[in-house]
Amino acid sequence: MRNVAPTKTNLLTLKHELKFAQLGYELLDQKRNILIIELLNLVDQAVDFQDRVDKSLFQAFRSFEEATLAMGKRKVVNLSSAVNIDTEIIIKHRKIMGVALPVVDTNFVDYSPFYSPLGTSFWIDSSVTGFKQALELMGKLAELKISIMRLAQEVRKTIRKVNALEKMAIPQLSETVDYIKNRLEENERDMFVLMKMVKDRLEKKKKGET
Amino acid sequence: MKYYSIGDEDTVLGFGMVGVEGMIVNGEEEARNAFQTALKDKDVGIIIITERMAELIRDQVDQYIFTEKFPLILEIPDRIGRIEGKPGLREMVNTAIGVKL
Numbered sequence: 001m002r003n004v005a006p007t008k009t010n011l012l013t014l015k016h017e018l019k020f021a022q023l024g025y026e027l028l029d030q031k032r033n034i035l036i037i038e039l040l041n042l043v044d045q046a047v048d049f050q051d052r053v054d055k056s057l058f059q060a061f062r063s064f065e066e067a068t069l070a071m072g073k074r075k076v077v078n079l080s081s082a083v084n085i086d087t088e089i090i091i092k093h094r095k096i097m098g099v100a101l102p103v104v105d106t107n108f109v110d111y112s113p114f115y116s117p118l119g120t121s122f123w124i125d126s127s128v129t130g131f132k133q134a135l136e137l138m139g140k141l142a143e144l145k146i147s148i149m150r151l152a153q154e155v156r157k158t159i160r161k162v163n164a165l166e167k168m169a170i171p172q173l174s175e176t177v178d179y180i181k182n183r184l185e186e187n188e189r190d191m192f193v194l195m196k197m198v199k200d201r202l203e204k205k206k207k208g209e210t
Numbered sequence: 211m212k213y214y215s216i217g218d219e220d221t222v223l224g225f226g227m228v229g230v231e232g233m234i235v236n237g238e239e240e241a242r243n244a245f246q247t248a249l250k251d252k253d254v255g256i257i258i259i260t261e262r263m264a265e266l267i268r269d270q271v272d273q274y275i276f277t278e279k280f281p282l283i284l285e286i287p288d289r290i291g292r293i294e295g296k297p298g299l300r301e302m303v304n305t306a307i308g309v310k311l
Contacts, residue, residue, distance in 0.1 A: 043300060
């Protein structure tokens with residue numbers, strides 16, 4: 001309970017504050033729910049994407065290994081500079097309840113490779129496709145993962161605020177408001193009794209005179 | 211914007227084949243340097259780093275993920291696979307918000 005003088009002005013301001021705190025609590029509660037729903041949504045997607053990325057990466061690494069086995073590492077390194085693919089990513093932002101989340105778009109500009117298919121292992125092509133696929137998925141995965149981390153942080157903050165309001169601020173305020181109300185009512189009753197007594201006395205005096 | 215990869219030889223070479231620049235690192239010192247180089251380049255949008263390398267410079271990576279907007283950092287498994295026993299995404303979220311999903 002707060003230490004304030006039990007006056008009508010204080011009662012009014014405190015009542016106002018309590019209303020404000022309750023409104024804030026409701027809003028934050030809603031925000032928390034929305035964020036958690038969004039988070040759940042993203043987690044499912046992210047787990048799915050992670051599996052796919054892992055799979056295609058595994059495939060790509062296997063092909064790459066086969067290629068190095070078949071042709072030797074040096075040759076593969078030389079060949080890799082002959083593959084002509086440009087990757088371009090565009091990162092935008094979207095906002096959910098004031099949290100900025102990235103949105104990633106991956107674009108490939110795919111020129112035909114400079115190496116001749118003659119004398120190069122099939123595994124080279126296979127690993128190029130594998131890595132390309134992985135890269136495409138990874139853009140999306142990065143977007144999801146970072147979004148999840150930021151959302152989780154925001155959720156944590158919001159939960160703390162909600163709890164602070166629910167468990168501390170609102171009970172304290174309402175307790176103070178009740179206390180002031182009681183004191184004011186008590187005063188009123190005091191005054192009422194006092195007035196009655198004064199009236200009685202005045203009437204007795206009148207009777208004595210007449 | 212573009213990708214940038216940090217990792218062992220196979221990873222960087224593999225992504226090099228699809229036009230992603232990268233730096234081959236073996237060890238903590240090199241990983242730290244590569245990470246700083248990647249951060250300095252303003253054109254880098256997403257840093258791809260292998261889990262094993264990220265583990266070596268975990269403090270830097272984590273600090274960056276949570277405080278900075280750019281670039282995005284993505285940890286991937288390397289040739290050998292993911293590190294066993296590391297908490298997955300779901301567990302991470304659970305511990306973060308203390309709600310069972």
